[in-house]
Amino acid sequence: MEIAIGIDVHKEKCAAFAKFAGKGEPRPRHEEFLEKFNERFRRFDSDYRGMTELADFLRDHSVHILIENSTKSQDVYWMLRGLGLEVTVAHATDLKHITESMNKNDDNDAAKLAGYMRRRLWGEIEFARCYIPMQEILLQRELCRYDLRLRSELTALKCQIRSHMLIRGWKLTRDYQNIVCVAALRELNAADIDIFKFDVAKARYLKQLVAETDRALRARMETNRMFDIIWSIPGFGILSASYMTCMIDDISRFRDGKSLAAWMGLTPKLDESADKPKNCGITRRGIPR
Known part of the structure:
Protein backbone atom coordinates (compact mmCIF):
# COMPACT_ATOMS: atom_id res chain seq x y z
CA MET A 1 0.00 0.00 0.00
CA TRP A 122 -0.62 12.75 -7.29
CA GLY A 123 1.13 15.56 -9.18
CA GLU A 124 -1.24 18.29 -8.01
CA ILE A 125 1.32 20.48 -6.19
CA GLU A 126 5.06 20.89 -5.78
CA PHE A 127 7.12 22.50 -3.03
CA ALA A 128 10.77 23.30 -2.44
CA ARG A 129 12.78 20.82 -0.44
CA CYS A 130 15.06 21.95 2.36
CA TYR A 131 18.76 21.37 2.09
CA ILE A 132 19.71 18.78 4.71
CA PRO A 133 23.43 18.63 5.56
CA MET A 134 25.24 15.34 5.94
CA GLN A 135 25.55 13.89 9.43
CA GLU A 136 29.26 14.73 9.57
CA ILE A 137 28.45 18.41 8.97
CA LEU A 138 25.80 18.34 11.70
CA LEU A 139 28.39 16.93 14.10
CA GLN A 140 30.80 19.72 13.18
CA ARG A 141 28.10 22.30 13.88
CA GLU A 142 27.47 20.78 17.30
CA LEU A 143 31.20 20.88 18.02
CA CYS A 144 31.28 24.58 17.09
CA ARG A 145 28.30 25.29 19.35
CA TYR A 146 29.97 23.40 22.19
CA ASP A 147 33.13 25.49 21.71
CA LEU A 148 31.03 28.66 21.74
CA ARG A 149 29.33 27.64 25.00
CA LEU A 150 32.72 26.99 26.60
CA ARG A 151 33.98 30.42 25.55
CA SER A 152 30.82 32.08 26.87
CA GLU A 153 31.27 30.29 30.18
CA LEU A 154 34.90 31.42 30.33
CA THR A 155 33.84 35.03 29.66
CA ALA A 156 31.29 34.84 32.49
CA LEU A 157 33.99 33.44 34.77
CA LYS A 158 36.22 36.46 34.05
CA CYS A 159 33.46 38.77 35.32
CA GLN A 160 32.99 36.53 38.34
CA ILE A 161 36.70 36.66 39.21
CA ARG A 162 36.76 40.46 39.01
CA SER A 163 33.66 40.58 41.22
CA HIS A 164 35.33 38.34 43.82
CA MET A 165 38.43 40.55 43.76
CA LEU A 166 36.34 43.70 44.19
CA ILE A 167 34.39 42.27 47.15
CA ARG A 168 37.61 41.39 48.96
CA GLY A 169 39.42 44.58 47.98
CA TRP A 170 42.21 42.49 46.48
CA LYS A 171 44.25 43.56 43.44
CA LEU A 172 46.73 41.90 41.13
CA THR A 173 50.26 43.30 40.87
CA ARG A 174 49.47 44.55 37.36
CA ASP A 175 46.41 45.28 35.24
CA TYR A 176 46.13 42.17 33.07
CA GLN A 177 44.13 42.56 29.88
CA ASN A 178 43.21 38.88 30.13
CA ILE A 179 42.49 38.01 33.73
CA VAL A 180 42.65 34.27 33.03
CA CYS A 181 46.11 34.36 31.48
CA VAL A 182 48.78 32.11 33.01
CA ALA A 183 50.44 34.87 35.07
CA ALA A 184 47.15 36.22 36.46
CA LEU A 185 45.94 32.78 37.47
CA ARG A 186 49.28 32.10 39.15
CA GLU A 187 48.89 35.25 41.27
CA LEU A 188 45.30 34.41 42.17
CA ASN A 189 46.26 30.91 43.21
CA ALA A 190 49.15 32.21 45.34
CA ALA A 191 46.77 34.50 47.27
CA ASP A 192 45.68 31.42 49.25
CA ILE A 193 42.00 32.47 49.24
CA ASP A 194 39.55 29.59 48.81
CA ILE A 195 37.21 31.29 46.33
CA PHE A 196 40.18 32.34 44.18
CA LYS A 197 41.46 28.76 44.14
CA PHE A 198 38.07 27.54 42.92
CA ASP A 199 38.03 30.24 40.21
CA VAL A 200 41.55 29.33 39.10
CA ALA A 201 40.74 25.61 38.90
CA LYS A 202 37.62 26.29 36.84
CA ALA A 203 39.44 28.73 34.53
CA ARG A 204 42.24 26.25 33.83
CA TYR A 205 39.71 23.50 33.13
CA LEU A 206 37.71 25.65 30.71
CA LYS A 207 40.84 26.87 28.93
CA GLN A 208 41.96 23.27 28.46
CA LEU A 209 38.57 22.28 27.02
CA VAL A 210 38.59 25.26 24.63
CA ALA A 211 42.10 24.37 23.44
CA GLU A 212 41.15 20.72 22.87
CA THR A 213 37.96 21.70 21.04
CA ASP A 214 39.88 24.11 18.81
CA ARG A 215 42.37 21.35 17.97
CA ALA A 216 39.50 19.00 17.10
CA LEU A 217 37.93 21.64 14.83
CA ARG A 218 41.25 22.35 13.14
CA ALA A 219 41.80 18.64 12.52
CA ARG A 220 38.34 18.27 10.97
CA MET A 221 38.93 21.28 8.70
CA GLU A 222 42.48 20.33 7.75
CA THR A 223 41.69 19.57 4.10
CA ASN A 224 38.79 22.01 3.69
CA ARG A 225 39.72 24.71 1.17
CA MET A 226 36.76 26.93 2.09
CA PHE A 227 37.85 26.93 5.74
CA ASP A 228 41.36 28.05 4.76
CA ILE A 229 39.95 30.93 2.70
CA ILE A 230 37.60 32.11 5.46
CA TRP A 231 40.28 31.71 8.15
CA SER A 232 42.62 33.93 6.11
CA ILE A 233 40.17 36.85 6.42
CA PRO A 234 41.28 39.28 9.18
CA GLY A 235 39.10 38.93 12.26
CA PHE A 236 38.23 35.26 11.77
CA GLY A 237 39.50 32.69 14.24
CA ILE A 238 39.30 28.91 14.23
CA LEU A 239 35.82 28.85 15.78
CA SER A 240 34.20 31.52 13.59
CA ALA A 241 35.80 30.15 10.41
CA SER A 242 34.80 26.57 11.29
CA TYR A 243 31.23 27.57 12.11
CA MET A 244 30.77 29.53 8.89
CA THR A 245 32.30 26.70 6.86
CA CYS A 246 30.01 24.00 8.23
CA MET A 247 26.94 26.27 8.06
CA ILE A 248 27.55 27.08 4.38
CA ASP A 249 28.60 23.47 3.72
CA ASP A 250 28.10 23.25 -0.06
CA ILE A 251 28.82 26.64 -1.65
CA SER A 252 27.46 25.46 -5.01
CA ARG A 253 23.88 25.56 -3.67
CA PHE A 254 24.00 29.37 -3.85
CA ARG A 255 23.52 31.00 -7.24
CA ASP A 256 25.91 33.88 -6.55
CA GLY A 257 27.33 36.11 -3.83
CA LYS A 258 24.02 37.95 -3.45
CA SER A 259 22.23 34.70 -2.64
CA LEU A 260 24.84 33.85 -0.02
CA ALA A 261 24.59 37.34 1.53
CA ALA A 262 20.79 37.06 1.67
CA TRP A 263 21.02 33.63 3.29
CA MET A 264 23.39 35.05 5.92
CA GLY A 265 21.05 37.97 6.62
CA LEU A 266 23.55 40.62 5.49
CA THR A 267 21.31 42.18 2.85
CA PRO A 268 19.44 45.41 3.68
CA LYS A 269 15.72 45.33 4.28
CA LEU A 270 13.71 47.16 1.62
CA ASP A 271 10.91 49.46 2.77
CA GLU A 272 8.84 50.75 -0.13
CA SER A 273 6.00 53.23 0.21
CA ALA A 274 4.32 55.32 -2.52
CA ASP A 275 6.86 54.06 -5.06
CA LYS A 276 9.70 55.41 -2.92
CA PRO A 277 12.15 52.61 -2.04
CA LYS A 278 14.21 52.93 1.11
CA ASN A 279 17.03 50.65 2.22
CA CYS A 280 16.93 49.92 5.94
CA GLY A 281 19.35 47.98 8.14
CA ILE A 282 20.39 44.40 7.47
CA THR A 283 17.75 41.74 8.02
CA ARG A 284 19.95 39.60 10.31
CA ARG A 285 17.95 36.59 9.25
CA GLY A 286 18.60 34.40 6.28
CA ILE A 287 16.19 33.20 3.67
CA PRO A 288 15.54 29.51 4.49
CA ARG A 289 15.94 28.54 0.87
Missing part, protein backbone atom coordinates in the same frame (compact mmCIF):
# COMPACT_ATOMS: atom_id res chain seq x y z
CA GLU A 2 1.23 3.49 -0.84
CA ILE A 3 0.97 5.81 2.15
CA ALA A 4 1.52 9.55 2.59
CA ILE A 5 2.53 10.46 6.15
CA GLY A 6 2.87 13.85 7.79
CA ILE A 7 4.93 14.19 10.96
CA ASP A 8 4.79 17.29 13.14
CA VAL A 9 8.19 17.25 14.85
CA HIS A 10 8.94 18.64 18.30
CA LYS A 11 11.86 18.31 20.69
CA GLU A 12 10.51 15.42 22.75
CA LYS A 13 7.32 14.24 21.01
CA CYS A 14 6.07 13.91 17.44
CA ALA A 15 2.59 13.67 15.97
CA ALA A 16 2.05 11.54 12.86
CA PHE A 17 -0.89 11.10 10.51
CA ALA A 18 -1.20 8.74 7.53
CA LYS A 19 -3.37 8.92 4.42
CA PHE A 20 -3.91 6.48 1.59
CA ALA A 21 -1.96 7.69 -1.45
CA GLY A 22 -2.58 4.89 -3.94
CA LYS A 23 -4.82 4.86 -6.97
CA GLY A 24 -8.54 4.36 -6.55
CA GLU A 25 -10.29 3.81 -3.25
CA PRO A 26 -8.58 2.15 -0.27
CA ARG A 27 -9.66 -1.36 0.64
CA PRO A 28 -11.21 -2.06 4.05
CA ARG A 29 -7.98 -3.65 5.32
CA HIS A 30 -6.08 -0.56 4.20
CA GLU A 31 -8.47 1.72 6.08
CA GLU A 32 -8.14 -0.47 9.16
CA PHE A 33 -4.34 -0.31 8.98
CA LEU A 34 -4.38 3.50 8.65
CA GLU A 35 -6.74 3.83 11.61
CA LYS A 36 -4.42 1.70 13.75
CA PHE A 37 -1.41 3.73 12.66
CA ASN A 38 -3.06 7.09 13.37
CA GLU A 39 -4.16 5.90 16.80
CA ARG A 40 -0.78 4.38 17.70
CA PHE A 41 1.39 7.27 16.47
CA ARG A 42 -0.83 10.19 17.40
CA ARG A 43 1.97 10.92 19.87
CA PHE A 44 5.33 9.16 19.95
CA ASP A 45 8.87 9.87 21.12
CA SER A 46 11.20 11.92 18.92
CA ASP A 47 14.19 9.72 19.76
CA TYR A 48 15.62 6.76 17.86
CA ARG A 49 13.42 4.28 19.70
CA GLY A 50 10.26 6.08 18.64
CA MET A 51 11.40 6.29 15.02
CA THR A 52 12.32 2.59 15.01
CA GLU A 53 8.83 1.66 16.22
CA LEU A 54 7.32 3.77 13.44
CA ALA A 55 9.56 2.17 10.79
CA ASP A 56 8.74 -1.36 12.02
CA PHE A 57 5.01 -0.60 11.91
CA LEU A 58 5.28 0.58 8.29
CA ARG A 59 7.37 -2.33 7.04
CA ASP A 60 6.26 -3.83 3.69
CA HIS A 61 4.50 -0.60 2.66
CA SER A 62 5.53 2.15 0.24
CA VAL A 63 5.88 5.16 2.55
CA HIS A 64 6.41 8.85 1.73
CA ILE A 65 6.97 11.08 4.76
CA LEU A 66 6.75 14.88 4.86
CA ILE A 67 8.00 16.98 7.77
CA GLU A 68 8.20 20.74 8.16
CA ASN A 69 11.62 22.33 8.53
CA SER A 70 12.53 23.06 12.16
CA THR A 71 15.45 22.77 14.57
CA LYS A 72 14.66 19.09 15.23
CA SER A 73 13.77 18.10 11.66
CA GLN A 74 17.36 17.39 10.61
CA ASP A 75 17.86 14.82 13.39
CA VAL A 76 14.54 13.15 12.61
CA TYR A 77 15.34 13.16 8.89
CA TRP A 78 18.59 11.23 9.33
CA MET A 79 17.05 8.80 11.81
CA LEU A 80 14.24 7.93 9.39
CA ARG A 81 16.59 7.78 6.41
CA GLY A 82 18.83 5.41 8.35
CA LEU A 83 15.79 3.19 8.91
CA GLY A 84 15.16 3.02 5.16
CA LEU A 85 12.22 5.44 4.87
CA GLU A 86 11.73 8.10 2.21
CA VAL A 87 11.59 11.53 3.85
CA THR A 88 11.03 15.04 2.48
CA VAL A 89 11.65 18.20 4.50
CA ALA A 90 9.69 21.20 3.21
CA HIS A 91 9.98 24.91 3.94
CA ALA A 92 7.31 26.45 6.11
CA THR A 93 6.81 29.16 3.47
CA ASP A 94 5.49 26.50 1.08
CA LEU A 95 3.06 25.11 3.65
CA LYS A 96 0.85 28.16 4.04
CA HIS A 97 -2.26 26.24 5.06
CA ILE A 98 -0.32 25.11 8.13
CA THR A 99 1.55 28.29 9.05
CA GLU A 100 -1.51 30.51 8.50
CA SER A 101 -4.05 28.12 10.00
CA MET A 102 -6.45 29.50 12.62
CA ASN A 103 -6.97 26.00 14.03
CA LYS A 104 -3.33 25.08 14.55
CA ASN A 105 -2.40 22.09 16.70
CA ASP A 106 -0.16 19.05 16.37
CA ASP A 107 -2.88 16.71 15.08
CA ASN A 108 -4.15 19.14 12.44
CA ASP A 109 -0.61 20.00 11.32
CA ALA A 110 0.31 16.33 10.87
CA ALA A 111 -2.90 15.66 8.92
CA LYS A 112 -2.28 18.67 6.65
CA LEU A 113 1.31 17.57 6.04
CA ALA A 114 0.03 14.14 5.01
CA GLY A 115 -2.44 15.84 2.67
CA TYR A 116 0.35 17.93 1.13
CA MET A 117 2.45 14.84 0.51
CA ARG A 118 -0.46 12.95 -1.04
CA ARG A 119 -1.24 15.84 -3.40
CA ARG A 120 2.43 15.98 -4.36
CA LEU A 121 2.45 12.25 -5.13
Whole structure:
Protein backbone atom coordinates (compact mmCIF):
# COMPACT_ATOMS: atom_id res chain seq x y z
CA MET A 1 0.00 0.00 0.00
CA GLU A 2 1.23 3.49 -0.84
CA ILE A 3 0.97 5.81 2.15
CA ALA A 4 1.52 9.55 2.59
CA ILE A 5 2.53 10.46 6.15
CA GLY A 6 2.87 13.85 7.79
CA ILE A 7 4.93 14.19 10.96
CA ASP A 8 4.79 17.29 13.14
CA VAL A 9 8.19 17.25 14.85
CA HIS A 10 8.94 18.64 18.30
CA LYS A 11 11.86 18.31 20.69
CA GLU A 12 10.51 15.42 22.75
CA LYS A 13 7.32 14.24 21.01
CA CYS A 14 6.07 13.91 17.44
CA ALA A 15 2.59 13.67 15.97
CA ALA A 16 2.05 11.54 12.86
CA PHE A 17 -0.89 11.10 10.51
CA ALA A 18 -1.20 8.74 7.53
CA LYS A 19 -3.37 8.92 4.42
CA PHE A 20 -3.91 6.48 1.59
CA ALA A 21 -1.96 7.69 -1.45
CA GLY A 22 -2.58 4.89 -3.94
CA LYS A 23 -4.82 4.86 -6.97
CA GLY A 24 -8.54 4.36 -6.55
CA GLU A 25 -10.29 3.81 -3.25
CA PRO A 26 -8.58 2.15 -0.27
CA ARG A 27 -9.66 -1.36 0.64
CA PRO A 28 -11.21 -2.06 4.05
CA ARG A 29 -7.98 -3.65 5.32
CA HIS A 30 -6.08 -0.56 4.20
CA GLU A 31 -8.47 1.72 6.08
CA GLU A 32 -8.14 -0.47 9.16
CA PHE A 33 -4.34 -0.31 8.98
CA LEU A 34 -4.38 3.50 8.65
CA GLU A 35 -6.74 3.83 11.61
CA LYS A 36 -4.42 1.70 13.75
CA PHE A 37 -1.41 3.73 12.66
CA ASN A 38 -3.06 7.09 13.37
CA GLU A 39 -4.16 5.90 16.80
CA ARG A 40 -0.78 4.38 17.70
CA PHE A 41 1.39 7.27 16.47
CA ARG A 42 -0.83 10.19 17.40
CA ARG A 43 1.97 10.92 19.87
CA PHE A 44 5.33 9.16 19.95
CA ASP A 45 8.87 9.87 21.12
CA SER A 46 11.20 11.92 18.92
CA ASP A 47 14.19 9.72 19.76
CA TYR A 48 15.62 6.76 17.86
CA ARG A 49 13.42 4.28 19.70
CA GLY A 50 10.26 6.08 18.64
CA MET A 51 11.40 6.29 15.02
CA THR A 52 12.32 2.59 15.01
CA GLU A 53 8.83 1.66 16.22
CA LEU A 54 7.32 3.77 13.44
CA ALA A 55 9.56 2.17 10.79
CA ASP A 56 8.74 -1.36 12.02
CA PHE A 57 5.01 -0.60 11.91
CA LEU A 58 5.28 0.58 8.29
CA ARG A 59 7.37 -2.33 7.04
CA ASP A 60 6.26 -3.83 3.69
CA HIS A 61 4.50 -0.60 2.66
CA SER A 62 5.53 2.15 0.24
CA VAL A 63 5.88 5.16 2.55
CA HIS A 64 6.41 8.85 1.73
CA ILE A 65 6.97 11.08 4.76
CA LEU A 66 6.75 14.88 4.86
CA ILE A 67 8.00 16.98 7.77
CA GLU A 68 8.20 20.74 8.16
CA ASN A 69 11.62 22.33 8.53
CA SER A 70 12.53 23.06 12.16
CA THR A 71 15.45 22.77 14.57
CA LYS A 72 14.66 19.09 15.23
CA SER A 73 13.77 18.10 11.66
CA GLN A 74 17.36 17.39 10.61
CA ASP A 75 17.86 14.82 13.39
CA VAL A 76 14.54 13.15 12.61
CA TYR A 77 15.34 13.16 8.89
CA TRP A 78 18.59 11.23 9.33
CA MET A 79 17.05 8.80 11.81
CA LEU A 80 14.24 7.93 9.39
CA ARG A 81 16.59 7.78 6.41
CA GLY A 82 18.83 5.41 8.35
CA LEU A 83 15.79 3.19 8.91
CA GLY A 84 15.16 3.02 5.16
CA LEU A 85 12.22 5.44 4.87
CA GLU A 86 11.73 8.10 2.21
CA VAL A 87 11.59 11.53 3.85
CA THR A 88 11.03 15.04 2.48
CA VAL A 89 11.65 18.20 4.50
CA ALA A 90 9.69 21.20 3.21
CA HIS A 91 9.98 24.91 3.94
CA ALA A 92 7.31 26.45 6.11
CA THR A 93 6.81 29.16 3.47
CA ASP A 94 5.49 26.50 1.08
CA LEU A 95 3.06 25.11 3.65
CA LYS A 96 0.85 28.16 4.04
CA HIS A 97 -2.26 26.24 5.06
CA ILE A 98 -0.32 25.11 8.13
CA THR A 99 1.55 28.29 9.05
CA GLU A 100 -1.51 30.51 8.50
CA SER A 101 -4.05 28.12 10.00
CA MET A 102 -6.45 29.50 12.62
CA ASN A 103 -6.97 26.00 14.03
CA LYS A 104 -3.33 25.08 14.55
CA ASN A 105 -2.40 22.09 16.70
CA ASP A 106 -0.16 19.05 16.37
CA ASP A 107 -2.88 16.71 15.08
CA ASN A 108 -4.15 19.14 12.44
CA ASP A 109 -0.61 20.00 11.32
CA ALA A 110 0.31 16.33 10.87
CA ALA A 111 -2.90 15.66 8.92
CA LYS A 112 -2.28 18.67 6.65
CA LEU A 113 1.31 17.57 6.04
CA ALA A 114 0.03 14.14 5.01
CA GLY A 115 -2.44 15.84 2.67
CA TYR A 116 0.35 17.93 1.13
CA MET A 117 2.45 14.84 0.51
CA ARG A 118 -0.46 12.95 -1.04
CA ARG A 119 -1.24 15.84 -3.40
CA ARG A 120 2.43 15.98 -4.36
CA LEU A 121 2.45 12.25 -5.13
CA TRP A 122 -0.62 12.75 -7.29
CA GLY A 123 1.13 15.56 -9.18
CA GLU A 124 -1.24 18.29 -8.01
CA ILE A 125 1.32 20.48 -6.19
CA GLU A 126 5.06 20.89 -5.78
CA PHE A 127 7.12 22.50 -3.03
CA ALA A 128 10.77 23.30 -2.44
CA ARG A 129 12.78 20.82 -0.44
CA CYS A 130 15.06 21.95 2.36
CA TYR A 131 18.76 21.37 2.09
CA ILE A 132 19.71 18.78 4.71
CA PRO A 133 23.43 18.63 5.56
CA MET A 134 25.24 15.34 5.94
CA GLN A 135 25.55 13.89 9.43
CA GLU A 136 29.26 14.73 9.57
CA ILE A 137 28.45 18.41 8.97
CA LEU A 138 25.80 18.34 11.70
CA LEU A 139 28.39 16.93 14.10
CA GLN A 140 30.80 19.72 13.18
CA ARG A 141 28.10 22.30 13.88
CA GLU A 142 27.47 20.78 17.30
CA LEU A 143 31.20 20.88 18.02
CA CYS A 144 31.28 24.58 17.09
CA ARG A 145 28.30 25.29 19.35
CA TYR A 146 29.97 23.40 22.19
CA ASP A 147 33.13 25.49 21.71
CA LEU A 148 31.03 28.66 21.74
CA ARG A 149 29.33 27.64 25.00
CA LEU A 150 32.72 26.99 26.60
CA ARG A 151 33.98 30.42 25.55
CA SER A 152 30.82 32.08 26.87
CA GLU A 153 31.27 30.29 30.18
CA LEU A 154 34.90 31.42 30.33
CA THR A 155 33.84 35.03 29.66
CA ALA A 156 31.29 34.84 32.49
CA LEU A 157 33.99 33.44 34.77
CA LYS A 158 36.22 36.46 34.05
CA CYS A 159 33.46 38.77 35.32
CA GLN A 160 32.99 36.53 38.34
CA ILE A 161 36.70 36.66 39.21
CA ARG A 162 36.76 40.46 39.01
CA SER A 163 33.66 40.58 41.22
CA HIS A 164 35.33 38.34 43.82
CA MET A 165 38.43 40.55 43.76
CA LEU A 166 36.34 43.70 44.19
CA ILE A 167 34.39 42.27 47.15
CA ARG A 168 37.61 41.39 48.96
CA GLY A 169 39.42 44.58 47.98
CA TRP A 170 42.21 42.49 46.48
CA LYS A 171 44.25 43.56 43.44
CA LEU A 172 46.73 41.90 41.13
CA THR A 173 50.26 43.30 40.87
CA ARG A 174 49.47 44.55 37.36
CA ASP A 175 46.41 45.28 35.24
CA TYR A 176 46.13 42.17 33.07
CA GLN A 177 44.13 42.56 29.88
CA ASN A 178 43.21 38.88 30.13
CA ILE A 179 42.49 38.01 33.73
CA VAL A 180 42.65 34.27 33.03
CA CYS A 181 46.11 34.36 31.48
CA VAL A 182 48.78 32.11 33.01
CA ALA A 183 50.44 34.87 35.07
CA ALA A 184 47.15 36.22 36.46
CA LEU A 185 45.94 32.78 37.47
CA ARG A 186 49.28 32.10 39.15
CA GLU A 187 48.89 35.25 41.27
CA LEU A 188 45.30 34.41 42.17
CA ASN A 189 46.26 30.91 43.21
CA ALA A 190 49.15 32.21 45.34
CA ALA A 191 46.77 34.50 47.27
CA ASP A 192 45.68 31.42 49.25
CA ILE A 193 42.00 32.47 49.24
CA ASP A 194 39.55 29.59 48.81
CA ILE A 195 37.21 31.29 46.33
CA PHE A 196 40.18 32.34 44.18
CA LYS A 197 41.46 28.76 44.14
CA PHE A 198 38.07 27.54 42.92
CA ASP A 199 38.03 30.24 40.21
CA VAL A 200 41.55 29.33 39.10
CA ALA A 201 40.74 25.61 38.90
CA LYS A 202 37.62 26.29 36.84
CA ALA A 203 39.44 28.73 34.53
CA ARG A 204 42.24 26.25 33.83
CA TYR A 205 39.71 23.50 33.13
CA LEU A 206 37.71 25.65 30.71
CA LYS A 207 40.84 26.87 28.93
CA GLN A 208 41.96 23.27 28.46
CA LEU A 209 38.57 22.28 27.02
CA VAL A 210 38.59 25.26 24.63
CA ALA A 211 42.10 24.37 23.44
CA GLU A 212 41.15 20.72 22.87
CA THR A 213 37.96 21.70 21.04
CA ASP A 214 39.88 24.11 18.81
CA ARG A 215 42.37 21.35 17.97
CA ALA A 216 39.50 19.00 17.10
CA LEU A 217 37.93 21.64 14.83
CA ARG A 218 41.25 22.35 13.14
CA ALA A 219 41.80 18.64 12.52
CA ARG A 220 38.34 18.27 10.97
CA MET A 221 38.93 21.28 8.70
CA GLU A 222 42.48 20.33 7.75
CA THR A 223 41.69 19.57 4.10
CA ASN A 224 38.79 22.01 3.69
CA ARG A 225 39.72 24.71 1.17
CA MET A 226 36.76 26.93 2.09
CA PHE A 227 37.85 26.93 5.74
CA ASP A 228 41.36 28.05 4.76
CA ILE A 229 39.95 30.93 2.70
CA ILE A 230 37.60 32.11 5.46
CA TRP A 231 40.28 31.71 8.15
CA SER A 232 42.62 33.93 6.11
CA ILE A 233 40.17 36.85 6.42
CA PRO A 234 41.28 39.28 9.18
CA GLY A 235 39.10 38.93 12.26
CA PHE A 236 38.23 35.26 11.77
CA GLY A 237 39.50 32.69 14.24
CA ILE A 238 39.30 28.91 14.23
CA LEU A 239 35.82 28.85 15.78
CA SER A 240 34.20 31.52 13.59
CA ALA A 241 35.80 30.15 10.41
CA SER A 242 34.80 26.57 11.29
CA TYR A 243 31.23 27.57 12.11
CA MET A 244 30.77 29.53 8.89
CA THR A 245 32.30 26.70 6.86
CA CYS A 246 30.01 24.00 8.23
CA MET A 247 26.94 26.27 8.06
CA ILE A 248 27.55 27.08 4.38
CA ASP A 249 28.60 23.47 3.72
CA ASP A 250 28.10 23.25 -0.06
CA ILE A 251 28.82 26.64 -1.65
CA SER A 252 27.46 25.46 -5.01
CA ARG A 253 23.88 25.56 -3.67
CA PHE A 254 24.00 29.37 -3.85
CA ARG A 255 23.52 31.00 -7.24
CA ASP A 256 25.91 33.88 -6.55
CA GLY A 257 27.33 36.11 -3.83
CA LYS A 258 24.02 37.95 -3.45
CA SER A 259 22.23 34.70 -2.64
CA LEU A 260 24.84 33.85 -0.02
CA ALA A 261 24.59 37.34 1.53
CA ALA A 262 20.79 37.06 1.67
CA TRP A 263 21.02 33.63 3.29
CA MET A 264 23.39 35.05 5.92
CA GLY A 265 21.05 37.97 6.62
CA LEU A 266 23.55 40.62 5.49
CA THR A 267 21.31 42.18 2.85
CA PRO A 268 19.44 45.41 3.68
CA LYS A 269 15.72 45.33 4.28
CA LEU A 270 13.71 47.16 1.62
CA ASP A 271 10.91 49.46 2.77
CA GLU A 272 8.84 50.75 -0.13
CA SER A 273 6.00 53.23 0.21
CA ALA A 274 4.32 55.32 -2.52
CA ASP A 275 6.86 54.06 -5.06
CA LYS A 276 9.70 55.41 -2.92
CA PRO A 277 12.15 52.61 -2.04
CA LYS A 278 14.21 52.93 1.11
CA ASN A 279 17.03 50.65 2.22
CA CYS A 280 16.93 49.92 5.94
CA GLY A 281 19.35 47.98 8.14
CA ILE A 282 20.39 44.40 7.47
CA THR A 283 17.75 41.74 8.02
CA ARG A 284 19.95 39.60 10.31
CA ARG A 285 17.95 36.59 9.25
CA GLY A 286 18.60 34.40 6.28
CA ILE A 287 16.19 33.20 3.67
CA PRO A 288 15.54 29.51 4.49
CA ARG A 289 15.94 28.54 0.87
